[in-house]
Amino acid sequence: MKKTAFYLVLIGLAVFCLGPLFWQFLTSLKPDAEITRLPPLWPHHLTFVHYVAVFAGRPFLRIIFNSALVAMLTTGFALAIGSLAAFALARLPVVGKAFILGAVLSISMFPPIATVSPLYVIIRTLGLRDTPWALAFTYTTFSLPLTVWILTRFFRSVPRELFHAARVDGCSPFQTFVRVFVPLAAPGLFATAILVFIYSWNEFLFALTFTSTTRSRTIPVEIALFPGLHEMPWGDIAAASIIVTLPLVVLVFAFQRRIVEGLTAGSIKG
Numbered sequence: 001m002k003k004t005a006f007y008l009v010l011i012g013l014a015v016f017c018l019g020p021l022f023w024q025f026l027t028s029l030k031p032d033a034e035i036t037r038l039p040p041l042w043p044h045h046l047t048f049v050h051y052v053a054v055f056a057g058r059p060f061l062r063i064i065f066n067s068a069l070v071a072m073l074t075t076g077f078a079l080a081i082g083s084l085a086a087f088a089l090a091r092l093p094v095v096g097k098a099f100i101l102g103a104v105l106s107i108s109m110f111p112p113i114a115t116v117s118p119l120y121v122i123i124r125t126l127g128l129r130d131t132p133w134a135l136a137f138t139y140t141t142f143s144l145p146l147t148v149w150i151l152t153r154f155f156r157s158v159p160r161e162l163f164h165a166a167r168v169d170g171c172s173p174f175q176t177f178v179r180v181f182v183p184l185a186a187p188g189l190f191a192t193a194i195l196v197f198i199y200s201w202n203e204f205l206f207a208l209t210f211t212s213t214t215r216s217r218t219i220p221v222e223i224a225l226f227p228g229l230h231e232m233p234w235g236d237i238a239a240a241s242i243i244v245t246l247p248l249v250v251l252v253f254a255f256q257r258r259i260v261e262g263l264t265a266g267s268i269k270g
Contacts, residue, residue, distance in 0.1 A: 027238035050235035071200035073136035082147030090155035154188035190258035
């Protein structure tokens with residue numbers, strides 16, 4: 001009975017989480033005349049006109065490229081900076097580690113809406129407005145607390161004896177980081193990279209504020225601009241949502257084992 005109840009709970013959670021995505025998929029296949037009618041739940045006539053409309057007359061491929069570029073830049077910056085900071089907090093003799101880690105985490109406590117105005121002034125002063133760099137630098141700032149927090153835990157799980165052995169063999173702290181800690185903490189790096197990438201891919205507020213043209217506009221902003229003056233293209237919005245969700249689904253399934261290892265405590269063994 002316990003096993004049956006367990007599986008029923010899992011099925012219920014799966015239906016609850018996947019229900020909106022399934023509804024979006026059905027909406028993307030319905031003709032306009034059936035979108036606002038219920039029943040039927042399943043469309044009488046399947047159509048792919050909404051998927052065609054997403055790309056017809058819109059630079060949607062360019063928008064996808066912008067989002068991918070910003071997400072990859074952010075992920076690279078966050079891992080490069082965050083992993084070094086996490087290694088220092090985990091293994092180097094740094095004074096006030098707890099205070100530094102708390103200060104880093106405090107950044108995530110500020111609501112983004114409260115920082116939009118000063119960040120906009122900084123971005124405009126630096127001449128970065130309407131460029132991918134404006135979003136990449138901003139996203140890196142807000143993703144670093146999560147990156148440092150996760151990677152600090154993983155670097156601490158690497159046996160201290162390995163650090164001392166590498167130092168005795170003549171490795172500098174940076175060489176020890178690259179040759180010993182990075183390979184052992186690969187699951188944590190993968191999990192962190194996926195989380196940062198998803199955050200950068202889906203972020204809306206800063207993307208809306210710091211971009212104004214298709215040169216750097218990202219997917220969430222582009223989809224928000226789909227509605228016309230007198231109509232709401234629900235079918236096009238649903239189709240675009242499915243299109244931009246698929247890369248994330250493929251990415252998560254491709255690195256599923258690494259992500260599970262990275263988010264499981266004690267996954268790294270000495």
